[in-house]
Amino acid sequence: MSPLFDLRDETQLLPGMRQARQAIARGELVVLPTDTVYGVAADAFSPAAVQRLLDAKGRGRQQPPPVLVANDAAMRALVEEVPEPVQRLVDRFWPGALTIVLPAQPSLSWDLGDTQGTVAVRMPDDRLTLELLAETGPLAVSSANLTGQPAAVTIDSARGMLRESVSVYLDGGPSKTGVASTIVDATSFVGGASDPLLRVLREGAISRVELREVLGDLLEPEAAGDA
Template identity: 35%
Template sequence: MEGLSGAGLLKATQTLSLTDVQGRSTAARWLKQGKLVAIPTETVYGLAASAANGDAVKGVFTAKGRPLDHPLILHVATVEQLDGWVAHISDQARTLMDAFWPGPLTLILPRHPEASDLITAGKDTIAVRMPADPLLREILSNCGPVVAPSANPHKKISPTSARQVLQGLDGRIDAVVDGGPCTLGLESTILDVCHQPPRILRAGPLFADQLSEVLGQTVLTPEQHSVSVAGNMPAHYQPNTPAQLMARATLVEALAQIEADQHRPVVLHYSAIDLAPDVIAKALPNQRRDYARQLYDAMAWADSQAGGEIWIERPPLAWLEVQDRLQRACYRE
């Protein structure tokens, strides 16, 4: 990748503004030149590279420390930009695009024969989505399709602000486009429409009942699967501090049993819990979408508090997208 030294580090990562015309122009130009630029989406910040530049795409894997056998998601500004990447778009896929694009829906479609194996991990499908922000789509219109996995070191907490991107990747990428905090805060829903009936491969901001209503048929939500898609690893979205997911009763009991000389945990909770004055804690919203939007930011905050562990109160089991992220964040070998 242009700008990388032999050690794989840049001098510094520059910050551009999404709301500034010059910032968007610079971001598009640098992406066309093969540079790595973190971009804000409605879900999380993504580490973008021109999909047409193989060296730049490899740079994404290097900067993140991401294994090469993990497929990437192609981000486009228009459906027309899928030409040369997708073999064909079914009526079912077009119905979903009309209903949910631009937005937090990634579709698994048949790949075009010329689509890069580096992006698809050699699979016969490709993951594609159109982000919601019109200013970001302006950048993509000018630079062409990009790959954009979350802009964080592999398996670590996904960033929902430019500051968090810099905390994880400063010196490893060329720039971050600051678009403020992400409005949704969790990665997109991944839906496989090559499989019938369609199935959700990663839970996200769009739910099965919403997708089923538009399609007029049942959309499956497998609890576990072995399909290689973004985010489907047992350990993922993890803070550096060990984290435990606890039912409310278990958390309350554990807090009551903390000994005087025990290193205090940092607690993330959403229900009312009596806490000792010396316990560092943050209350998360008790509404599903608000909780999801604040989750990664709260985890990053908890990670910065130098606690012995992070104890997280388990939210309702019906919040599948949240449960998915928390289970992977708390997974231990």
């Protein structure tokens, strides 16, 4: 079996983080804790590694993975523009369970799948995962489960599904919430749309009520979003 490191054990923390960094550098997969559910991670700038992630999950290119970043500056390097309403969301909810879809920086050399020129970015609220991201750079990360199965909220669940397709497993204990991130589409704020609105693609840990507190009428009405 692929090695598992308990990050709560000081004797395993440094070796686990080191092996995770090395695995990412080799284009391999790592399972890591986040503030929502466990994720399976790959180097976002390695097309082969991203394809390995999709294959491990049994997912096609039409379902590209989100990208986790260590900070606001890393997000800005990946997206074409950060509109003012999006900055408000980042200031309020990052690090945290909000994934934001924006037009990707056109100059980037990467292949996350069929993204239609966009990227979904998030800064997770997990100290050790943020430390790893600061060292590896942005990681393509999807929930650590087989497509169609429940998201893993423990390392054992993730390991039972992904097995040897993952090189290193990092155990941070049971997930804090077990609730997936909320995903919002902010692409209409870029490019001069006449009536830009934030669309909720998936309501998760952050509610529409919380989003509306930040954006007011810039949040698409719920009925239209559901439709």
